Amino acid sequence: MVTDFRALLEALTDGQVDFVLVGGVALVVQGGPRTTEDLDICYARDDRNIARLAAALAPFSPRLRGAPADLPFRLDARTIRSGLNFTLTSLRGDIDLLGEITGVGGYAAVASVSEILTLYGRSIRVMTLDGLERAKRAAGRLKDLADLAHIAELRKRR
Amino acid sequence: MVVLEPSPEAERPLAAWQDAILASVPSGIDTVQLERFLRLSPTERLEQMRQLLLQLDEARIERGHRLPSAP
Numbered sequence: 001m002v003t004d005f006r007a008l009l010e011a012l013t014d015g016q017v018d019f020v021l022v023g024g025v026a027l028v029v030q031g032g033p034r035t036t037e038d039l040d041i042c043y044a045r046d047d048r049n050i051a052r053l054a055a056a057l058a059p060f061s062p063r064l065r066g067a068p069a070d071l072p073f074r075l076d077a078r079t080i081r082s083g084l085n086f087t088l089t090s091l092r093g094d095i096d097l098l099g100e101i102t103g104v105g106g107y108a109a110v111a112s113v114s115e116i117l118t119l120y121g122r123s124i125r126v127m128t129l130d131g132l133e134r135a136k137r138a139a140g141r142l143k144d145l146a147d148l149a150h151i152a153e154l155r156k157r158r
Numbered sequence: 159m160v161v162l163e164p165s166p167e168a169e170r171p172l173a174a175w176q177d178a179i180l181a182s183v184p185s186g187i188d189t190v191q192l193e194r195f196l197r198l199s200p201t202e203r204l205e206q207m208r209q210l211l212l213q214l215d216e217a218r219i220e221r222g223h224r225l226p227s228a229p
Contacts (some may be wrong), residue, residue, distance in 0.1 A: 002211045005204055028207050033188075033195040035207050117200045126200070137173060148176060149185035153192055 003093025006120045008039050008060070011092075013122045015056030018044040020114045022101055022135065024147075026127040029117060031157075032150040038094035042127075044107040045099055051077045053097070060090035103138020104131055129154055 005025065012019055021029065024036025043053050054077045062075045065087045073079075075088065084099035100106050104113060113131030116123050127135070133151050136144040195203060 002208060002215050005208060025204065028203050029200045031192070031196045031203065033191050033203075035210060037211060119201050119204065121201075137176060140176070145176060145179060146185075149180055149187060150192075152180070153185065153187050153189065154196075157193075157196060 001093055003037060003039055003095070005039055005093075007092045008057075008090075008095055009119060009122065009124060011056045011059070012041070012053075013124060015052050017052045017056050018049045018107065018111075019053070020107070020110045020125040020127055021119075022098065022110065022127045022132075023096070027132055027147055027150065029119065029126050030129055030132065031154050032147065034147070034150065038096055040096045040098060042098045042101050042107055042110040047077070047081070050080045054080055057088075057090065057095070060092045062086075062088040062090040062095070065089040065094060101131075101135050103134045103136075129158075 009021075019041040020026075021040070022042050023038075023040030024034065025039055028034060028036065043049060054075055057075060063069075063073050064071065067073065075086070080086070080097070086097040088095050088097065101110050104110050110127065110131065111125060113134070114125040114127050117126045118124075119126075129151050133148065136147045136151070195206075198206065
């Protein structure tokens with residue numbers, strides 16, 4: 001299924017979750033014409049936000065992506081506190097919850113390289129080109145090279 | 159005793175190899191498409207990408223998740 005970005009973003013913002021949109025979707029939002037199938041967010045790790053995050057996603061029955069369907073898993077506040085990064089699928093598509101971004105840091109550092117943009121009528125923190133460049137350089141995969149080329153072209157037009 | 163100082167390149171190894179590749183290989187970016195994409199709002203960009211994914215998904219289902227056979 002194709003991820004319903006709108007539904008997931010609305011649930012997160014309506015649930016007052018502190019998060020920054022990162023990864024491929026952030027690059028698309030910033031103007032990079034590429035595709036990605038999942039929504040990546042970096043979330044704040046304080047207890048209140050973790051509880052909000054778990055509650056916001058609960059209606060979508062999130063479970064571990066790629067894991068056997070019968071594997072017991074419940075994304076509640078305790079689970080999120082016990083881990084850091086979660087690769088999930090849900091009734092509304094795929095979403096990755098990241099407590100840290102390699103090359104940038106935790107939520108506070110990621111928020112410092114973000115800007116508020118309007119998406120689906122809501123104000124959402126989105127990683128800037130500077131932040132995306134740092135993350136892409138640190139990740140160092142082949143697809144990140146292509147993204148770095150896009151970031152360089154986008155910079156020329158700003 | 160000779161003390162070796164790290165070169166600027168050694169301090170930024172990731173940037174060095176990535177920049178070297180980016181500088182020597184054409185990006186192949188379609189700048190016309192890029193300009194067109196930049197004229198859209200952030201929401202429109204995301205929705206356009208999603209529509210493309212939906213079309214690809216439909217094509218995959220129609221073809222039984224197999225690549226089209228050669229003519």
